[in-house]
Amino acid sequence: MPTVPPTALPIAAPSREPSPPAEPPALPGPRGPLSAAVLDALRGAPAVPVDAGSAEPYGEDLQLALYCCYELHYRGFAGVADDREWDPELLGLRRALEQRFLAALRRDVPGRGIDADVEAAIAGLLVEPADAWGVSHHLRRDGELWQLREYVALRSLYHLKEADPQALVIARLSGPAKAALVSVEHDEYGAGDPDRMHAHLFAAMMQELGLDARYGAYLDHAPAEVLAEVNLMSLCGLHRALRGALVGQFATVELTSSPGSDRLVRAIRRLGGGPAASEFYAEHVEADAVHEQLVRRGVIAPLLAAEPALAADIVFGIEASNLLADRLSALLLDHWARDRSVLRHPLPARA
Secondary structure (H helix, E strand, C coil): CCCCCHHHCCCCCCCCCCCCCCCCCCCCCCCCHHHHHHHHHHCCCCCCCCCCCCCCCCCHHHHHHHHHHHHCCCCCCCCCCHHHHHCHHHHHHHHHHHHHHHHHHHHHCCCCHHHCCHHHHHHHHHCCCCCCCCHHHHHHHCCCHHHHHHHHHHHHHHHCCCCHHHHCCHHHCCHHHHHHHHHHHHHHCHHHCHHHCHHHHHHHHHHHCCCCCCCCCCCCCCCHHHHHHHHHHHHHHHCHHHHHHHHHHHHHHHHHHHHHHHHHHHHHHHCCCCHHHHHHHHHHHHHHHHHHHHHHHHHHHHHHHHCHHHHHHHHHHHHHHHHHHHHHHHHHHHHHHCCCCCCCCCCCCCC
């Protein structure tokens, strides 16, 4: 039977009309001198050196400044030219900020250096203590609708660009580790169906909960603890030297999210949410259970076999991710216990 030349193969017609490009978000307001300097530079003023050495590394000012620098590598901001992404002066500002942030993370979670035990770190992710109590536990048992809406609004800063920071590491891997990571990312992006992209499912949940599903809509609302989690992903994704840490961060998400997602599905249903509100987390209950094995066996094992020196960075990525997640969880639970919002600006009431 004669073979069909590649040029003669049928090409499937697009299944839907192309979407118009999403509008980039507006620049946020400053939270101190560092973020003011970055925002002024983005608006066209000459970039000025910033003294980040005495700034609080996890604080509002530094985290917002760093987030704005990193956002140039994603969707950018309204009124900011695309070519500012690689502006040398802005990169210099970003470097000073991220060095301060990274130094604090290495101080607080050293990764155990040459004694790093990746298997032990992963084992710690797979076992949830019987007395564990976090945001998903609270929302499932006692949470109120306003708290769920607040949580979803805050998480939108990552989930509306879900898997984009991790995609940055693909070009920095090779062989089996690269192939397995791409398999996981393929699922994150809907396995070819734009309506099943996790970012799309999250946006649908936001709309069902009466939230603004536009990309970056809640940047001005989000405290530093939210920005820091996203900044860690961007920091590790944009630096080849931190590729191991990005794999550790990704492993932390994929190995721990399934039980929490199940609790959030139950919370949404308890609070009256329908299928559109719970589908995002329902998807993660099953998908991340599969991804756990892919990340452990398909990504981390061959990566360490090829580059054993990355063990310390993988453990660092796991521990840094846990540190920042714990900081956000503590902030939310503390405020909610006192019936207070953690948002910097209140959400409008649900219509």
